[in-house]
Structure formats: structure tokens, C-alpha cells
Amino acid sequence: EAQVTQNPRYLITVTGKKLTVTCSQNMNHEYMSWYRQDPGLGLRQIYYSMNVEVTDKGDVPEGYKVSRKEKRNFPLILESPSPNQTSLYFCASTRRAPAGDTQYFGPGTRLTVL
Amino acid sequence: AQSVSQHNHHVILSEAASLELGCNYSYGGTVNLFWYVQYPGQHLQLLLKYFSGDPLVKGIKGFEAEFIKSKFSFNLRKPSVQWSDTAEYFCAVTNTGGFKTIFGAGTRLFVKA
Numbered sequence: 001e002a003q004v005t006q007n008p009r010y011l012i013t014v015t016g017k018k019l020t021v022t023c024s025q026n027m028n029h030e031y032m033s034w035y036r037q038d039p040g041l042g043l044r045q046i047y048y049s050m051n052v053e054v055t056d057k058g059d060v061p062e063g064y065k066v067s068r069k070e071k072r073n074f075p076l077i078l079e080s081p082s083p084n085q086t087s088l089y090f091c092a093s094t095r096r097a098p099a100g101d102t103q104y105f106g107p108g109t110r111l112t113v114l
Numbered sequence: 115a116q117s118v119s120q121h122n123h124h125v126i127l128s129e130a131a132s133l134e135l136g137c138n139y140s141y142g143g144t145v146n147l148f149w150y151v152q153y154p155g156q157h158l159q160l161l162l163k164y165f166s167g168d169p170l171v172k173g174i175k176g177f178e179a180e181f182i183k184s185k186f187s188f189n190l191r192k193p194s195v196q197w198s199d200t201a202e203y204f205c206a207v208t209n210t211g212g213f214k215t216i217f218g219a220g221t222r223l224f225v226k227a
Contacts, residue, residue, distance in 0.1 A: 031213070033215070035217075040123070040219055041219055042118075042120075042204055042217040042218050042219040042220045043158075043204065043206075043217040044217070045214060045215060045216075045217075048213055048214070050213060056213065058214060059214075059216075090157065090158065092158075097211070097212065097213050098146075098208045098212075098213065098214075098215050099146045099165070099208045099209065099210050099211055099212050099213075100146045100163070100165035100166075100208075100210070102148075102160045102163065103148075103150075103158075103160075103215070105150075105157040105158040105159070106157060107156075107157045108157055
């Protein structure tokens with residue numbers, strides 16, 4: 001089944017404790033992206049990757065890191081999480097750049113930073 | 115700055131009522147436009163998209179949207195909503211050839227049975 005998976009689905013952590021949210025797709029898509037969803041703000045793009053070893057900042061990259069060492073995986077790293085990073089996070093993938101192409105979303109990761 | 119504006123944050127309708135959700139964008143150049151839907155507890159999925167051709171596009175579950183270039187709008191419509199349409203709806207824009215996607219803030223639709 002074609003899908004985007006994320007782990008964990010739920011995470012409660014404390015300020016400053018490094019964490020990684022994994023994202024994996026099995027569709028051989030070139031383009032992957034991370035978003036955060038906050039009430040009243042919709043989805044905001046954090047980082048995106050056009051292909052292996054090619055990443056760039058979205059609109060809200062502060063406090064996040066990403067890497068793309070393999071085509072299928074695009075982990076999101078919070079080196080020192082803070083309470084303002086409490087949010088619902090979505091990973092998405094697209095066959096190529098999103099213009100005109102459908103993004104396939106993962107199930108989401110609900111992160112709470114205390 | 116590039117932006118997407120969804121006019122209604124919350125909409126409550128009765129079953130069989132008609133639906134129109136507004137979406138306006140501010141984006142230079144040629145754009146590609148999308149409507150995504152998020153049902154309660156589920157992830158986002160595509161309803162419909164426009165990137166060229168007929169400005170009236172039809173999507174899944176009886177939804178359609180019209181691209182009006184002169185108004186920078188891409189409004190979503192459905193003639194008769196059902197209880198199962200209760201969800202949050204997001205308008206999104208990318209510029210042709212671009213890598214970034216801008217989403218609107220979303221509209222929560224509640225359909226009363």
C-alpha cells in the first residue's frame with residue numbers, strides 16, 4: 001500500500017531534550033516536506049527536500065533540522081525543543097516538486113513540549 | 115508576501131444545504147491551486163486541484179472549484195452537503211515550477227444531520 005508513515009504518533013517531552021520524528025514513504029517520491037499545523041494558522045512549511053541531499057527552508061524553519069540521506073526517509077530533528085514547538089506535525093511527499101502535483105500526507109505526530 | 119486567505123474559519127450547515135468556501139491568494143506569477151480535506155482524526159487528502167485548462171475543476175465526493183484569475187480566487191463548492199462532509203478544508207497554492215506550498219488557515223465545516 002502506498003503510504004507515508006510517521007513515528008511516533010504522539011510524543012510528550014520536556015524543554016531541551018533532543019528528539020527526532022521519522023518520516024518514510026514507499027512511493028519513490030523525490031520531494032518531501034514537513035509542516036506544522038496550529039489552530040487558526042493552517043499548515044506552515046518547515047523544511048522541504050527536492051531529492052537526496054538537497055533540502056531547503058520553508059516558512060518556519062527556526063528550531064528544526066532535517067536530513068535526506070535516503071530517498072525514502074526525511075527525519076525532522078528538534079535539537080532543543082521549546083514549548084512553542086508544541087504542535088501537530090505532518091510529513092508529505094510528492095513524486096516531484098509540488099507544483100501541479102498532489103502531496104501525500106502522513107498521519108501526523110502530535111508533539112507536546114513541557 | 116505570498117499568502118492564502120480563507121474567509122470563513124467556521125461554517126455550520128444543515129444537510130442538503132449548498133456550500134461555498136472562499137479562497138483568495140496573493141502570489142506572483144502562474145500558480146497551481148489545491149483544496150485538501152482533513153476528516154476528524156485523519157490526515158490531509160486531496161479534494162481537487164487546478165494547474166491549467168478548464169477553470170472549473172471537479173473533485174471527489176461531488177466537490178468542485180472555480181479558478182477566477184482576475185479575482186485571485188479558487189472557491190470550493192458543493193451543491194448539497196452531507197453529514198459526512200464534516201471536516202476541515204484547506205486551500206493551498208504553489209507557484210508553477212516552485213517548491214514551496216502556502217496553505218490557508220483552514221475552514222472547519224460542521225454539517226448538522
